[in-house]
Amino acid sequence: MEEQADTIASGGEIVGAVGAGGLFLLLIVVVWQVAATWRARMLAAREEQYKQLAHKYAQLLEDNVALHRRSVEELTEVRRTIGSVEQSVRAVERAD
Secondary structure, eight states: OOOHHHHHHHHHHHHHHHHHHHHHHHHHHHHHHHHHHHHHHHHHHHHHHHHHHHHHHHHHHHHHHHHHHHHHHHHHHHHHHHHHHOOOOOOOOHHH
């Protein structure tokens, strides 16, 4: 009878050890999944920020191109004006 009680006790210890191991394994899996979900959310947020930054950069680039075109047009107009003034000055110099 004592042998049977020892066998039952050692069987209970094995079940307890397996149960504790299973619990720890479950906790590890849960923590792992929480960390993976958090990481995925952070990556998604970072990607969204990159998209917003790229969109803002594209708008700034378009604005810069528009300013550059306007500057080129203004410089072209100034060169035409200077050319007209030079012709007028030459005409006055010839007349004198």
